[in-house]
Amino acid sequence: MPLFEMTADSFKQIEAGSFPNLGIGERSDIQRLLRTQIDVLGDELHVLTEEFGDWEDSKRRIDLLAVDKKAQLVVVELKRTYDGGHMELQAIRYASMVAAMTFDRAVEIHAGFLQRMGKPPGEAKAGLLKFLGWHEPDEENFAGDVRIVLVSEGFSKELTTAVLWLRDREIDIRCIRLRPYVAGGKTLIDVQQIIPLPEAQDYTVRLREKEQKEKQNRAERWSADSQQLCVDYWSGVLDEIRPSGILEPDVKPMRKEDMRFKVGWPDFFLKAYFSRRAPKGGVWLDCRGDSGIANYEALKAHQAEIEKDFGEPLHWDVDEDRESGSVSCRITGFDANDKSDRPRQYKLLADRIMKLYHAVRPFVDPLCKKGDAE
Numbered sequence: 001m002p003l004f005e006m007t008a009d010s011f012k013q014i015e016a017g018s019f020p021n022l023g024i025g026e027r028s029d030i031q032r033l034l035r036t037q038i039d040v041l042g043d044e045l046h047v048l049t050e051e052f053g054d055w056e057d058s059k060r061r062i063d064l065l066a067v068d069k070k071a072q073l074v075v076v077e078l079k080r081t082y083d084g085g086h087m088e089l090q091a092i093r094y095a096s097m098v099a100a101m102t103f104d105r106a107v108e109i110h111a112g113f114l115q116r117m118g119k120p121p122g123e124a125k126a127g128l129l130k131f132l133g134w135h136e137p138d139e140e141n142f143a144g145d146v147r148i149v150l151v152s153e154g155f156s157k158e159l160t161t162a163v164l165w166l167r168d169r170e171i172d173i174r175c176i177r178l179r180p181y182v183a184g185g186k187t188l189i190d191v192q193q194i195i196p197l198p199e200a201q202d203y204t205v206r207l208r209e210k211e212q213k214e215k216q217n218r219a220e221r222w223s224a225d226s227q228q229l230c231v232d233y234w235s236g237v238l239d240e241i242r243p244s245g246i247l248e249p250d251v252k253p254m255r256k257e258d259m260r261f262k263v264g265w266p267d268f269f270l271k272a273y274f275s276r277r278a279p280k281g282g283v284w285l286d287c288r289g290d291s292g293i294a295n296y297e298a299l300k301a302h303q304a305e306i307e308k309d310f311g312e313p314l315h316w317d318v319d320e321d322r323e324s325g326s327v328s329c330r331i332t333g334f335d336a337n338d339k340s341d342r343p344r345q346y347k348l349l350a351d352r353i354m355k356l357y358h359a360v361r362p363f364v365d366p367l368c369k370k371g372d373a374e
Helices: 026-034 087-098 103-116 121-132 157-168 198-221 224-244 292-300 303-310 339-373
Strands: 004-006 011-013 045-052 062-068 073-078 146-152 173-183 186-195 258-260 268-274 280-287 315-319 324-332
Touching: 026 062, 026 073, 045 103, 045 121, 062 087, 062 121, 073 087, 087 146, 087 157, 103 121, 157 173, 157 186, 224 339, 268 339, 280 292, 280 339, 292 303, 292 315, 292 324, 292 339, 303 339, 324 339
Parallel strands: 073 146, 146 173
Antiparallel strands: 004 011, 045 062, 062 073, 173 186, 258 268, 268 280, 280 324, 315 324
């Protein structure tokens, strides 16, 4: 949005400028002023140093390294361009490089910064403790996380999309726009935090806390009770299958919604699943190992015979990346949470498992013998 001067008679638009056209340098001007007036960015920060690059095999340097009131390190990356370039990628690298910094090391680099600024380096520790509100160093709570602040004249859509994606994954990264204007021979700077919007920040925090609570609740629901439900469910299915004699003796019920039924085929996994969240389940055969795709293709050559014996069409799928293939049957119309219907479900899944086993066995057994011989 443009900036206006309000007069008695009208709104007078102020001329927008750009840092390059105004001869304003990134390091010589913007960084030089921000290192002593970091509060311009609207955050309570304490600058530790500038141009920090204390790591091997890298010439990269952090424009400004600061710490906030929560004792989190803050990487401040500056650009005077209108699109921000690839500053988010640089800042992520820098954040990872300083993540392990200790309080003592922070004091050391801050002392060097103060000395370069013509101030007593011996004040570094006391100044940092005062800013943090600590009486003594608390190494355990120092630099528990690293925040990122991107400062530029503008940001490209590509960059802001990346920043929003990173924020969705709980990385604290912000975009602050410094836009220059010229009025009456003076240079004015409009400072705006554009991600996250200040008015939406509290809502975003509350929403994230709600999502985290819901995630925690889901994890808690998948507790011992949920695992026991799975054990009970697969025990019922196993009871239906065992009399057939197709299972290996050590097959035990799993504590999750999918299970492998070992039938003596090392490169073929006979599996089944049910869902507590949707009225569905399924049975499938995975062709894996070094000959996964070759075995799948060998079975696919007998698709008509296998499906005829199984009694219905099957779903055939190959995964080139994983070098595997699968043959599956999907089942719908049952609710695993309905205890009264479970006996029917046990029989339903067991029936499909045994049918698939017998349908593919004439073609799988020779492939297994061939693999053993090789």
